[in-house]
Amino acid sequence: MNRNAHHTLHHPKWYRVQKPIFWWVKRFADIRFIFRELTSLAVAYSVILLVVIYRALLTSEAAYTSLTTTLREPFWVTINVIALGAVLYHTFTWFNLAPRAIVMRLGKWRIPDLMIAGGNYAAWIVISGVIYLAYVSG
Amino acid sequence: MFESDPTLTIAVVSKVYPMRSHTVSAEGGAAAVIKPNDSLEDHIYDTISGADWMCDQDAVEAFVNEAPKEMLQLEHWGCPWNREEDGTVAVRPFGGMKIQRTWYAADKTGFHMLHTLFQTSLKYDPIERFDEWFVTRLLVEDGRCQGVVAVELATGRIQPILGRSVILSTGGCGKIFPFTTNANIKNGDGMALAYRAGVPLKDMEFIQYHPTGLPFTGILITEASRAEGGILVNKDGYRYLQDYDLGTPHPKPVLRSMELGPRDRLSQAFVKEQEKGRTLEGEYGHYVHLDVRHLGEKIIDSRIPFVRELCLKYENIDPVKEMIPVRPVIHYVMGGVHTDIDSATPLGGLFAAGEVACVSINGANRLGSNSLTELLVFGARAGRSAAEFAKAHQGFTNGIESQVLDEENRLNTLLNSDGTEKVADIRSEMHETMESGAGIYRSRDTLEQSSQKIRELQERYSRVKVEDRSMTFNTELTSILELGYMLDVAETIIQSALQREESRGSHQRTDFPERDDDQFLSHSLAYREDDGSSRVDYLPVKITKWPPGERVYGEKK
Amino acid sequence: MASTITIEVSRYRPEEESEPVFQSYEVPLRSDWVILDGLNYIKNELDGSLSFRWSCRMGVCGSCGMMINGEPVLTCAAFLESYAPGPIRIEPLQHFPVVRDLVTDMEDFMGKLTTVKPWVVREEEKPVEEGEYKQTPEQLADFKRYSMCINCMLCYSACPVYGLEPEFTGPAAIALAQRYNLDSRDEGNDDRMEILSHDEGIWSCTLVGECSEVCPKDVDPAGAIQRYKLAGATSWWKSILLPWQK
Numbered sequence: 001m002n003r004n005a006h007h008t009l010h011h012p013k014w015y016r017v018q019k020p021i022f023w024w025v026k027r028f029a030d031i032r033f034i035f036r037e038l039t040s041l042a043v044a045y046s047v048i049l050l051v052v053i054y055r056a057l058l059t060s061e062a063a064y065t066s067l068t069t070t071l072r073e074p075f076w077v078t079i080n081v082i083a084l085g086a087v088l089y090h091t092f093t094w095f096n097l098a099p100r101a102i103v104m105r106l107g108k109w110r111i112p113d114l115m116i117a118g119g120n121y122a123a124w125i126v127i128s129g130v131i132y133l134a135y136v137s138g
Numbered sequence: 139m140f141e142s143d144p145t146l147t148i149a150v151v152s153k154v155y156p157m158r159s160h161t162v163s164a165e166g167g168a169a170a171v172i173k174p175n176d177s178l179e180d181h182i183y184d185t186i187s188g189a190d191w192m193c194d195q196d197a198v199e200a201f202v203n204e205a206p207k208e209m210l211q212l213e214h215w216g217c218p219w220n221r222e223e224d225g226t227v228a229v230r231p232f233g234g235m236k237i238q239r240t241w242y243a244a245d246k247t248g249f250h251m252l253h254t255l256f257q258t259s260l261k262y263d264p265i266e267r268f269d270e271w272f273v274t275r276l277l278v279e280d281g282r283c284q285g286v287v288a289v290e291l292a293t294g295r296i297q298p299i300l301g302r303s304v305i306l307s308t309g310g311c312g313k314i315f316p317f318t319t320n321a322n323i324k325n326g327d328g329m330a331l332a333y334r335a336g337v338p339l340k341d342m343e344f345i346q347y348h349p350t351g352l353p354f355t356g357i358l359i360t361e362a363s364r365a366e367g368g369i370l371v372n373k374d375g376y377r378y379l380q381d382y383d384l385g386t387p388h389p390k391p392v393l394r395s396m397e398l399g400p401r402d403r404l405s406q407a408f409v410k411e412q413e414k415g416r417t418l419e420g421e422y423g424h425y426v427h428l429d430v431r432h433l434g435e436k437i438i439d440s441r442i443p444f445v446r447e448l449c450l451k452y453e454n455i456d457p458v459k460e461m462i463p464v465r466p467v468i469h470y471v472m473g474g475v476h477t478d479i480d481s482a483t484p485l486g487g488l489f490a491a492g493e494v495a496c497v498s499i500n501g502a503n504r505l506g507s508n509s510l511t512e513l514l515v516f517g518a519r520a521g522r523s524a525a526e527f528a529k530a531h532q533g534f535t536n537g538i539e540s541q542v543l544d545e546e547n548r549l550n551t552l553l554n555s556d557g558t559e560k561v562a563d564i565r566s567e568m569h570e571t572m573e574s575g576a577g578i579y580r581s582r583d584t585l586e587q588s589s590q591k592i593r594e595l596q597e598r599y600s601r602v603k604v605e606d607r608s609m610t611f612n613t614e615l616t617s618i619l620e621l622g623y624m625l626d627v628a629e630t631i632i633q634s635a636l637q638r639e640e641s642r643g644s645h646q647r648t649d650f651p652e653r654d655d656d657q658f659l660s661h662s663l664a665y666r667e668d669d670g671s672s673r674v675d676y677l678p679v680k681i682t683k684w685p686p687g688e689r690v691y692g693e694k695k
Numbered sequence: 696m697a698s699t700i701t702i703e704v705s706r707y708r709p710e711e712e713s714e715p716v717f718q719s720y721e722v723p724l725r726s727d728w729v730i731l732d733g734l735n736y737i738k739n740e741l742d743g744s745l746s747f748r749w750s751c752r753m754g755v756c757g758s759c760g761m762m763i764n765g766e767p768v769l770t771c772a773a774f775l776e777s778y779a780p781g782p783i784r785i786e787p788l789q790h791f792p793v794v795r796d797l798v799t800d801m802e803d804f805m806g807k808l809t810t811v812k813p814w815v816v817r818e819e820e821k822p823v824e825e826g827e828y829k830q831t832p833e834q835l836a837d838f839k840r841y842s843m844c845i846n847c848m849l850c851y852s853a854c855p856v857y858g859l860e861p862e863f864t865g866p867a868a869i870a871l872a873q874r875y876n877l878d879s880r881d882e883g884n885d886d887r888m889e890i891l892s893h894d895e896g897i898w899s900c901t902l903v904g905e906c907s908e909v910c911p912k913d914v915d916p917a918g919a920i921q922r923y924k925l926a927g928a929t930s931w932w933k934s935i936l937l938p939w940q941k
Contacts, residue, residue, distance in 0.1 A: 101918070214827075451754060613747070
C-alpha cells in the first residue's frame with residue numbers, strides 16, 4: 001500500500017517503514033553479525049588462494065617459486081594475515097554454533113552441546129596434528 | 139470441533155487472534171479416566187460431590203463417559219501430553235479427585251491444548267476465520283438465532299455475519315471482579331449477548347475463587363504446586379487448613395485432604411483466618427503463604443517450572459528460596475448461558491460450550507481439571523448439534539437487515555456521544571462493589587447494597603465518555619462495550635445470589651449458612667426484563683443415581 | 696513512592712497522521728509495575744485513545760509485544776524499574792505494518808503459519824478408540840522446546856532478514872514446522888521440506904541468531920532453522936548419491 005495513501009472509511013492506511021541500508025550500525029550485536037557475514041569473503045579468498053597455489057605446484061617448480069616469492073611481499077603477507085584472522089573467527093563461531101544444528105544421542109542420553117562443540121575443536125586439533133606430523137616426517 | 143462434513147462451512151469469529159484466547163493460561167491439567175486403576179463411576183462421583191450436588195447427573199455422566207475419547211482425539215492431533223516411561227499418557231493428582239486422573243502438558247496444559255487445536259484447525263479449508271472481529275449483538279429473528287453483528291477492529295467496519303446456527307464459546311466473566319486470574323478479555327461477552335437475546339443465565343451466583351493467586355496481578359499459582367506437596371501457612375507458619383474440617387497435616391500430600399481439598403473450602407478458610415487476624419497484610423490487602431521450598435529446586439523445576447517462572451518474572455520471588463504470597467482470586471464462573479446436555483440453549487440455533495455455558499456439570503463448585511475437558515466434550519457436542527440444526531434450517535429471514543441497521547446506528551451514536559463518565563471509574567467502582575457485596579461470603583445486606591450500586595453504575599454508563607472517535611482499532615470503544623456486558627452479567631450474579639437463601643459450594647450466605655435441599659436443589663435462571671433488571675426462576679437439578687450427601691474432605695469420620 | 700517515569704509512546708492515528716509521532720506521558724514508577732501496567736495507567740487515567748493489544752498479563756497469550764528502547768520485548772514481562780530513570784520509548788513491533796498506535800498487522804505470519812502445515816500429518820490415522828499414540832518422555836523432549844512458541848512475533852521483529860525480505864517464512868513458523876517434524880507421531884517431514892527448502896524458506900536465514908536471543912519462551916528458532924538446514928542438505932546429498940532410495 002502506498003505510504004501516502006489517504007485514509008478512507010473502512011480501509012486501513014497502514015504505516016510501513018523501509019529498512020535503511022545501514023540498519024546494522026546502531027547495535028553492537030548487529031555490527032558483529034555483519035562482520036561475521038563479511039568474513040565469509042575471507043573464507044572464499046582462502047579457497048581461491050589454495051587453488052592458485054595447487055595450480056602453480058602442478059605447473060612447474062619455477063611457477064611455484066615465483067608465486068611464493070610474490071606471497072612474501074609485505075602487501076600479500078598483510079592480506080593473508082587479515083584473511084587468516086577472519087577465517088579463524090569464522091571457524092570459531094561456526095564450531096560454537098554447531099550444537100545448534102546437530103542433536104546427537106547415545107542411547108537415551110543426549111550429548112550435551114559443549115561436547116559437540118568440543119568434538120569439533122578436538123577433530124580440528126587432531127587433523128592439524130596429523131598434517132603437521134606428515135609434514136615433519138616427510 | 140469440526141465434523142468432517144464437506145457441505146458445512148464454519149466461521150470462527152473472535153475479538154482476539156484464536157491463540158490469544160484465555161484457555162492459553164490454564165496450567166494444571168484436564169481430567170479423563172484412562173488408567174486401569176480408575177473408573178468412570180469414580181470420576182462421576184468426585185464431580186457430583188465436588189459440585190455439592192448442584193450439577194445435572196445425566197450431564198456429568200455424559201461428560202465423564204466422553205472425556206477419554208475427546209482427550210485422545212486431542213492427543214492424536216498432536217497435543218504434547220506428558221508421558222510415562224512406556225509411552226502412555228501420564229496423569230497427576232488434583233484437588234477434589236480421589237485418584238490420579240489429570241492429564242497434563244507440563245504446567246502449560248491449556249496453552250498446548252489451545253495451540254494444538256488452533257494449529258490443527260488450519261488444515262481445514264471450510265473454516266473461515268474472522269480474527270479481531272468484535273461481536274456486538276446476536277441476530278434473532280423468527281425465534282431462532284441467525285448470526286451476529288460484529289465490528290472489524292482494524293477498519294471499524296460493522297457487518298452482519300450470518301449463520302444458520304451460532305455457537306458461543308467466549309469464556310467467563312472474571313473481569314467483573316478486581317482480583318482475578320482471568321485475562322483482560324474475559325468480560326462475559328457471550329453471556330451478555332445471550333442474556334440480551336432473551337436466553338436465561340443459569341447458576342450465576344456460583345463463582346469460584348482459586349485459593350492461590352498472586353496479590354495485585356491475580357496470576358494463578360496452579361493447584362499442581364499443592365498436589366506436588368506445597369503447603370499453605372498463615373503468618374505464624376501454621377498449616378491453618380487443619381482448623382477447618384479439611385483433615386490433619388501429613389508431610390506428604392493426601393488426596394482430597396488439607397491443601398488438596400476443594401477450592402471453595404480453601405478460599406473460605408482464608409476469610410475465616412483473616413477474620414481471626416492470622417493473615418499477613420500487604421499493599422494489596424491480606425494474604426497467606428504458599429510454601430514449596432521443601433520440594434527442592436529439582437522437583438520444582440521439573441514438575442512445576444511455570445510456577446517458578448511466573449514468580450520470578452512477575453513478582454520477583456524465587457519459590458525455591460522464599461514463600462509465595464497468595465490470596466483467593468476469582469477464577470471461574472460455574473454459571474453461564476443455560477444449555478441442555480446437547481449444548482443447545484432455549485433459543486433455536488444458539489449453542490454454547492465452555493465456561494460461557496452452564497450445562498451443568500460444575501454445579502456449585504467446579505473441580506480443578508474438569509473445565510478443560512468440558513471444553514472438549516461439550517465443544518464437540520455443540521458442534522454436532524449446531525451442524526444438525528444448520529442442516530435442518532435453510533435460508534435466512536427478512537427482518538435481519540433492519541436489525542443490522544439498528545445495531546449500526548446504536549454503535550455510531552455511541553461513538554459520537556458526548557458523555558462525561560469515565561469508563562475506568564465505572565469499572566473500578568463495579569469491581570469494588572462486586573468484591574464487597576458478592577465475594578466469598580455474602581448476605582442480604584451486602585447484596586442489596588451492590589444491587590443498588592450496579593443500578594447506579596448502569597445509569598452512569600448511559601452517559602459514558604468517549605474520547606476516541608477513530609474507526610481504526612478503537613480499543614476504547616471495545617472497553618466501553620465490554621463494560622456494558624459486564625454490568626449486565628453483574629446484575630444477574632447479584633440477583634441470583636440474593637434469591638438463593640442457602641449456602642452451597644462457592645455460594646456462602648452468612649445469613650443462611652446451611653445447605654437447603656428442600657428449597658434450593660434447583661438451578662437459578664436469570665432472565666432479562668425490559669427495564670434491564672433480572673428476574674430469577676428455578677429449574678430442578680437432575681438427580682439420577684447419586685442422592686445428595688454430605689461433602690466430606692480430609693479423613694472420613 | 697511518589698516518583699514517576701516518562702513514557703514516550705509512538706502514536707499513529709491513520710485518520711489524522713501520515714506518520715507516527717511520539718507523545719509523552721508521566722506514569723507512577725512502582726516496583727511491581729510492568730510496562731504494560733504503565734500503558735494501562737495511561738489508557739485508564741490520562742488518554743483513553745491510546746491503542747494497544749494485551750490480555751493475559753502473564754507472558755503466555757503473546758499479545759503485548761512492543762519495541763522498548765529499540766528492542767522487541769513482551770511488555771507484561773518487563774518491569775518499569777529496570778528502565779529507570781527513563782524515559783522509556785515504546786514503539787510498535789518493527790518489520791510489521793502499523794495499523795494504529797502500538798497495534799501492528801500480523802496477517803502475514805498467520806498466512807505463513809498455515810503454509811508450513813503445523814499439524815500432525817499421517818499416512819494412516821489410528822482410530823481414537825484404539826488409544827493413544829505411544830510416545831516416550833525422550834521422544835516428547837525432542838520437540839517440546841519448539842512447541843512452546845506463543846506466536847508473540849518478537850522473533851520476526853528481531854530478524855533483520857525478515858525486515859529486508861518480507862517473503863522470508865521467518866523464525867516462529869519454521870520452528871513450528873520443526874516442532875511437528877520432530878514429533879514421533881508425525882509423518883509430514885517430506886511435505887514440509889518441500890515447502891521450506893525454497894529460497895524464502897530455511898535458506899534465507901543467515902543465522903543472525905537474534906530470534907533466539909529475544910524469544911521469551913526459549914524456543915530457539917535459530918537452532919530449529921539450522922537443524923532444518925542440516926536435514927535439508929543431508930536429504931539433498933542422499934538424493935544425489937543414493938537416488939534409488941527415494
